[in-house]
Each structure stands twice: as C-alpha cells, then as structure tokens.
Amino acid sequence: MVLIATVSETEQLTMVVDLFDKLFFDSYRTRLIAGADEPIYLPAQASGGDCDHHRLCFREDYLSSALHEIAHWCLAGVQRRQLEDFGYWYQPDGRDAEQQRLFEAAEVKPQALEWMFSVACGQSFQFSVDNLGNGQSSPSDSFVASVVKQARQWCEPSALPSRAELMLAALVDQFAVANPKDRAHYR
Numbered sequence: 001m002v003l004i005a006t007v008s009e010t011e012q013l014t015m016v017v018d019l020f021d022k023l024f025f026d027s028y029r030t031r032l033i034a035g036a037d038e039p040i041y042l043p044a045q046a047s048g049g050d051c052d053h054h055r056l057c058f059r060e061d062y063l064s065s066a067l068h069e070i071a072h073w074c075l076a077g078v079q080r081r082q083l084e085d086f087g088y089w090y091q092p093d094g095r096d097a098e099q100q101r102l103f104e105a106a107e108v109k110p111q112a113l114e115w116m117f118s119v120a121c122g123q124s125f126q127f128s129v130d131n132l133g134n135g136q137s138s139p140s141d142s143f144v145a146s147v148v149k150q151a152r153q154w155c156e157p158s159a160l161p162s163r164a165e166l167m168l169a170a171l172v173d174q175f176a177v178a179n180p181k182d183r184a185h186y187r
Contacts, residue, residue, distance in 0.1 A: 012121060012175075013063045019170050020056075020070060024163070028081075030054040032070065034061050039069050041076075041085050054081065063123055064114070071113035074164040100129070104143040112150035112186075113164055119180040120171035151186040 007015075013034065020032040029044065029052070036057035043054050056073050059065035072086060080086040088106065095103060111127060118125040127139040127147065154160050160168065168180055178185065 009063050009123075010061065012123070013061060013066060015174060016063065016066055016070075016121065016171070019174055020167070023166060023170055025053070028054070030056055030073065030081075032066060033057045034066070036060075039065055041069070041073065041081075043082050043084065045082070063121070064118070064126070067117040067121070067123065068110060068114045068128070070167060071110040071117060071164070074113060074161060074167055075109055104129070104140065104146075108143070108146045108150050111147045112154060113160075115147065115151050115186065116154060116164075116168055116180040117171055119178050119185050120168055121175045122177035148186050152183045155181045155183045155186070 017032050017034065020030075024030050031053055033055050034057075036059055039059050040057050041054070042051075042057065044051055056069050058069040072088075073081070076086045080088075089102070107128070115125045117123075127144060129139045129143070154164075172180065
C-alpha cells in the first residue's frame with residue numbers, strides 16, 4: 001500500500017507500469033511502455049519479428065494515458081490483441097458529427113474502465129472527446145451518461161471482464177485510496 005499524498009505522478013506511473021508487467025507479461029507477453037508520441041498497441045508480429053512480446057504504448061509519461069490504454073487492452077479479445085491498435089478505426093482530431101458519434105460509441109467502455117482505474121489510483125479522471133480541432137472541447141451529455149452508466153454497471157459483482165478485474169484489484173491493493181466499485185464515484 002502507498003500513501004498517495006507522498007507519491008508523485010511519475011512515481012505512480014512507474015508503479016502502474018511495474019504492476020502491469022507483473023500481472024500480464026508472463027501470461028500475455030505484453031509490456032506497458034511509456035513515451036509514445038501517440039498511443040498504440042503493437043502485437044509482437046507487427047514489428048516484423050524483431051520483438052518477442054506485445055507492446056502497449058502510451059503517450060509521453062501521462063498516467064491518464066497509461067490507464068486509458070490499459071483499459072483498451074483489458075477489453076480487447078484474443079483476436080483483437082493480434083491486430084495493430086486492436087484493429088480499431090481511429091479518425092484523428094477534426095472529426096465531423098457522425099465520426100464523433102462513432103468515436104464516442106467506441107469509447108464508452110474504455111473510458112468507463114479508465115475512470116474506475118483512476119479512482120483506484122487516486123487519479124482525477126477527465127472525459128475525453130479527443131476532437132479539439134473541430135471545436136469540441138466538452139463531451140456530449142449522452143456520452144457522459146453512457147460512460148457513467150457503464151461504470152456503474154461494472155460496480156456489480158462479477159461484472160468486469162477478467163483482465164480488467166485483475167488490474168483493478170491490483171491497483172486497489174497497490175494504492176488503497178478508494179473503493180472503485182462504489183457506485184457513488186460515478187455521477
């Protein structure tokens with residue numbers, strides 16, 4: 001257990017990276033890697049055979065980016081984990097209204113899980129619309145409501161996917177700051 005008030009975000013990030021490796025490297029051959037310009041998941045074979053493990057790369061050295069990418073990884077099935085960036089469609093910043101609607105639909109579960117991970121580490125959570133270039137800096141009410149609903153559903157016993165449950169429990173053990181399965185966190 002760690003007293004969050006005495007630990008910097010950089011130290012928290014190191015602890016999360018180490019925890020992810022401890023939980024998932026041997027069984028899933030996946031490493032969490034800091035410092036990417038843009039987040040990306042690279043399966044071992046995507047590197048042309050020069051890497052014997054999968055890489056889950058998160059942006060710069062941001063804890064929120066690491067937690068978000070871990071959420072995507074915890075939700076991706078076996079087949080998706082064999083595809084670069086899990087085979088997801090991604091339209092960069094500047095999406096039109098329909099593209100933004102599709103983006104938000106794909107982001108409900110990852111952002112709900114990121115929020116739960118954030119609560120477990122004592123990290124603040126911000127909804128991401130990732131569309132500043134099109135003048136959208138705030139999430140839609142429907143997106144927020146969908147993320148809240150999903151997070152609250154996952155507070156139920158046995159509701160989380162197994163890797164998400166394992167990661168969440170490990171974060172709770174590591175940081176011991178809050179019960180992320182308390183529905184009161186998600187409003």
